[in-house]
Amino acid sequence: MNVSVVLFTADLRLHDHPPLRAACEGPGLVVPLFVRDRAVDASGFAVPNRLTFLADCLRDLDAGLRDRGGSLVVRSGGVVEQVCRVVEETDADEVHMASDVSAYAQAREQRLRRALEAFGRRLHVHDTVTTVVPPGAVTPAGSDHFAVFTPYFRQWSPHPSRDVLAAPRAVRLPDGVGSEPLPSRADASDVSPGLAPGGEAEGRARMTAWLREGVGGYEDQHDDLAGDGTSRLSPHLHFGTLSPVELVHRARKAGGPGAEAFVRQLAWRDFHRQVLAARPQASAADYRTRGDQWRSGPDAHRDTEAWKAGRTGFPLVDAAMRQLRHEGWMHNRGRLLAASFLAKTLYVDWRVGARHYLDLLVDGDVANNQLNWQWAAGTGTDTRPQRVLNPLAQARRYDPDGAYVRRWVPELAAVRGHAVHEPWRLSGPERAALDYPEPIVDLAESLARFRRARGLE
Structure with a gap:
């Protein structure tokens, strides 16, 4: 047989x-x-x-x-x-x-x-x-891949998608095939305490609940850090316990602006894969070099360690980094802000940050992680490579009442209102009572340093 x-x-x-x-x-x-x-x-x-x-x-x-x-x-x-x-x-x-x-x-x-x-x-x-559209299935004239997302998405959206396949009813295994014991959670140490459970059954339950209860508000809520209006399906997409083809089919069936915005995010995932398939060296080398002479030495190391520990003195950055350590996952808006802060505000090589994310992220994916880091560093596919995400402006927009910061930076939990994002401005006694560091960098000075490094001044 x-x-x-x-x-x-x-x-x-x-x-x-x-x-x-x-x-x-x-x-x-x-x-x-x-x-x-x-x-x-x-x-x-x-x-x-x-x-x-x-x-x-x-x-x-x-x-x-x-x-x-x-x-x-x-x-x-x-x-x-x-x-x-x-x-x-x-x-x-x-x-x-x-x-x-x-x-x-x-x-x-x-x-x-x-x-x-x-x-x-x-x-x-x-x-x-593992993709909806195979890498290379849609290409621009004169190139083997798209370097900009929007024109890619225009061709990706109407591209024919295969039918969703049912699970097999029976799988017949030959006799006598030896197997090692299955691994278990007990085999690992140093695991993030808030790590979510894995497996197809868990993924399908999350998918069903998300499409029923969450996707409708996704367009308006996906950047709300405290509200956490994301699907949290990225670990299941990374390990393939969910099919991106099925997700797109089911989201389009649900319909509405939220579902359309969610499908767009799945297209970003395919976009990064078609970039990496065509330029595999982009996992470690600049996709578009800017001639950066990244900071190194003791001061850069000190700043990087503060960033990893969530002790930069900028509460929104620190909240994101602490969520990463606790859950092995981070809200996408937090990922972009923390990456921009390391690569542009601290001017530390994006590869240092990408490696740290990969050390902790349960959905640590070479294509998404490395190319999103390059997007944040301005060495990748971003059409505005010199943009710098200001953590205070990001806080006003995506965590206006400070709920996300108070959740992940408990030493600031008693600080009221928007002041939680700028604790260094508190009155003397109130500031002295907080076990929280001063900012490790001046934002205006760091922006000037970055602009000089990129030859913009």
Whole structure:
């Protein structure tokens, strides 16, 4: 009987899963395989928050497969080596997997294809598993990718989308396929205390609740820091416990300005992937260099450590950084503000900040994280690369009554009104009673420094 291997990577679900659906369509047997990639561990990408969420996802995936007569096979080591080993053990004819965009993922796919072809096996790579529109499916005249979002979105929106696929009813696993034990949350330490649970069941419950109760107000509320009117589905999109294709279909069915604004955010996710697919070096190098001579040395290190600890003296920045440490997640408006503050106000290399985000974010995604950091630093696709987000102006607009700051900076909880955003202006005794630092930088001076560094003065 024919045997197919389905290699799960960043697509840990049963619903709307083209590789799994293709493998299950025939009368043969299926090996659902996940490889704990030691190269990812060695790179420093396998951090506690994502390992913990991953453990939830794998256990939930295994439970779903067992409900259908199968189970998840887990191996550790090099992906190519382990896939080939399973293929040999089961005499599998073919391997199905999702496409991906990072330089590492593209190289992995090429190595795996060559290895399988060497002994007469086929590799089927499926698009639109982790994106709505495949990278390269829409391009401008004279280029292999869009460098500006708005014209990309104009072509992305009407692009045909495939149908949503049902989860398979049955998955038949060959006898005798060995598997390592599934990881568990107990295996990880130094996990953010407020980390959300993972897994497809959790993701689908969140999706259903969001589309029923939250998406309608998204256009007006998505930047409200205290109101937190976001979907919080980004970890599930990162691990693939939810399908972006299904999300777009269901959001468009819900309709309305909120759903349209939400779909636009999903398009941003595809936009970053088509940039990275075409320019994989943008994960570490400036997409558009500005000739920056970033600050370094003891003073820059001191400022960076204060930023990481949420002790910059600017309450909105500090609230965002503390939310990141506590939840392994941060509101998108907070991400942009904190990134602009490090890269432009403190003039520290964006790669330092991007690495810190990746150390903590459960949804830490190379395409979104690195390219959003470049957007904030003015080295990426931003059409206004010299803009600087002023934390006080951002506070007035997105946390006007200070509720977000009081939630995450408890030492300022008793400060009333908008004064919570400028505690250095409080009267002597009131200021002296606060265990909170003075601003580490003067905003006017830092803006002048940035403008000089960019040759704008």
